[in-house]
Amino acid sequence: MGQAQAEQQVPVIKSTSGILVMKKSDVEYTKQSPCIRCARCVDACPIHLLPTNIGRLAERGMWTEAEKFHALDCIECGCCAYECPAHIPLTQLIRLAKNHIIASRKNK
């Protein structure tokens, strides 16, 4: 869970439950490759979403369709992205979809 921060000037707020600091040598840099339709992300999702579908829709900016796949129910656990052999940032894409869906509701 959580989001990688690009810099240290980030506030600690009430909902901050922990901070993980890693050495550069401990970080694995990976290159994203195309989805191989293995469904490992689907098997990993604890609330039975289809992360691969929501991620693909988010990449295309199809927020309404992502909402139909229950993007807002995602608990952002990170299991799908962790399992993905293609290193697709599924959780980040789903978080992006959620932000757009919530923003569009506020604008109505």
Ligand code: SF4
């Ligand atoms: S981050 Fe969301 S979509 Fe991915 S496994 Fe967790 S709950 Fe499911």
Ligand code: SF4
């Ligand atoms: S785990 Fe990754 S490669 Fe496999 S179906 Fe999901 S998005 Fe595609």
